[in-house]
Amino acid sequence: MSIKLEHVNYIYSPGTAYEKKALSDICLEIPHGEFVGIIGHTGSGKSTLTQHLNGLIRATSGTVWYNGENIYGEGYDMKKLRGQVGLVFQYPEHQLFEVDVLTDVCFGPKNQGLSPKECEQRAAQALRLVGLKEKYWKSSPFELSGGQKRRAAIAGVLAMRPGVLVLDEPTAGLDPKGRDEILDQIAYLHRQSDMTVILVSHSMEDIAKYADRIIVMNKGQILYNDTPKQVFSHYQELEKIGLAAPQVTYIMHDIREAGFDVGVTATTVEEAADEIMEAVKKRRGIG
Numbered sequence: 001m002s003i004k005l006e007h008v009n010y011i012y013s014p015g016t017a018y019e020k021k022a023l024s025d026i027c028l029e030i031p032h033g034e035f036v037g038i039i040g041h042t043g044s045g046k047s048t049l050t051q052h053l054n055g056l057i058r059a060t061s062g063t064v065w066y067n068g069e070n071i072y073g074e075g076y077d078m079k080k081l082r083g084q085v086g087l088v089f090q091y092p093e094h095q096l097f098e099v100d101v102l103t104d105v106c107f108g109p110k111n112q113g114l115s116p117k118e119c120e121q122r123a124a125q126a127l128r129l130v131g132l133k134e135k136y137w138k139s140s141p142f143e144l145s146g147g148q149k150r151r152a153a154i155a156g157v158l159a160m161r162p163g164v165l166v167l168d169e170p171t172a173g174l175d176p177k178g179r180d181e182i183l184d185q186i187a188y189l190h191r192q193s194d195m196t197v198i199l200v201s202h203s204m205e206d207i208a209k210y211a212d213r214i215i216v217m218n219k220g221q222i223l224y225n226d227t228p229k230q231v232f233s234h235y236q237e238l239e240k241i242g243l244a245a246p247q248v249t250y251i252m253h254d255i256r257e258a259g260f261d262v263g264v265t266a267t268t269v270e271e272a273a274d275e276i277m278e279a280v281k282k283r284r285g286i287g
């Protein structure tokens with residue numbers, strides 16, 4: 001069970017004056033159940049890449065495999081794929097369009113052919129999972145706050161019970177509290193199920209906190225595809241392309257410069273604190 005991209009290239013408006021190569025020779029495998037972070041600056045190709053994962057856009061050349069099947073193969077069921085690889089768009093407005101939240105969240109399961117009763121059950125469960133209170137279920141999606149709209153959009157995808165949840169900047173425009181709530185909820189869902197989560201973000205801090213693996217995109221190519229520790233060990237190269245490693249990486253660098261024997265690959269404050277404690281103990285000859 002996995003997603004695999006082989007030599008994927010994508011060109012917008014080929015053969016016109018607006019031609020733009022957005023992806024160059026992307027080779028990538030995401031095993032089932034992983035929490036993957038995709039990071040890169042504006043225009044690096046993150047959204048274009050994620051839209052290939054559920055067949056929303058078709059590679060100009062190259063192949064996408066889902067669970068060992070070529071999604072461009074003859075007779076491949078794209079509709080089924082879209083239920084299995086759920087994509088939450090960068091702007092929730094792009095996927096909320098029904099008269100009320102509950103009807104909206106029912107849309108996906110209805111499309112999958114479930115009965116109205118099953119759809120409502122799935123929708124109610126998904127809305128509870130994302131923490132959207134019942135008093136909002138009969139509201140128009142457009143009356144909701146930014147954070148509530150995100151939750152409704154995520155619920156709409158979860159109601160289809162996807163094997164893969166792809167979230168394109170799910171916290172853009174939210175305040176820090178709203179951002180943490182949504183990301184913690186997603187991390188909780190990931191722990192509770194065997195769902196693969198692919199999170200596109202601008203924030204190294206967020207990615208470092210949640211992802212097992214980080215894909216760094218630059219100019220339509222994959223620059224790094226590795227564990228957070230390995231990726232952040234290239235913090236100087238990341239800076240050169242305008243991406244900062246998490247702050248904790250720089251703090252550890254300064255502590256190391258001050259003569260303490262710490263690494264520079266801690267990805268969380270907790271990990272850094274443990275390393276500093278060990279280094280201080282070592283220097284003082286304790287333990």
Ligand SMILES: Nc1ncnc2c1ncn2[C@@H]1O[C@H](COP(=O)(O)OP(=O)(O)OP(=O)(O)O)[C@@H](O)[C@H]1O
Nearest residue numbers: 012020021022040041042043044045046047048049
């Ligand atoms: N519909 C389109 N037509 C033409 N070019 C496009 C289109 N969508 C994106 N592009 C271009 O393709 C490249 C990759 O864009 P993409 O949106 O995938 O990047 P991104 O990393 O997701 O950016 P952001 O962080 O701003 O969302 C950019 O140069 C962008 O301008």
